[in-house]
Amino acid sequence: MSKAIEMKSAVVSEIVEKLNKAQSVVVVDYKGLTVEEVTDLRSQMREAGVDYKVYKNTLVRRAAKEIEGEAYSNFNDEILVGANAIAFGYDDPVAPARILKGFMEKNPNKISLKMGVVEGEFYNEEKIVALASIPSREVLIAKLLGSLKAPMSNFAYLLDAVAKSKEEEA
Structure with missing residues (x-):
């Protein structure tokens, strides 16, 4: 085998490994970004534990064919064209879409969301945008705790008010 073929097969293997490991994969069209904007986007991705990488479309299509299931069958010649970057989310499946939507x-x-795969299910552009509007896990937990705390604190204020009124009567 020639050296070029070996290098390409190594990149395909890397992509397959990342696609299998990732909870979410978001494909973005990144035309017209300046170096500063790309650097800013990559640092935001790194902070969130997301890999953001540019691969050749042909290598991504080859890697997608190697993965079982129908989710990656849409990574074809019709959709996967042009200047594309891929964001791989490993811990938080919503993080890549949320960061990219905020950047947009x-x-x-400058960029546009094309498609993605989240936990084994294919998402088109509208679904990815809808997914990006979901708050982070920490925000959802804080909202839940706030909604649980409100009735308890209202009950405590009520008991305190009843106790004070009884003291005033006595």
């Missing part, structure tokens, strides 16, 4: 809002017309 700050830098309009």
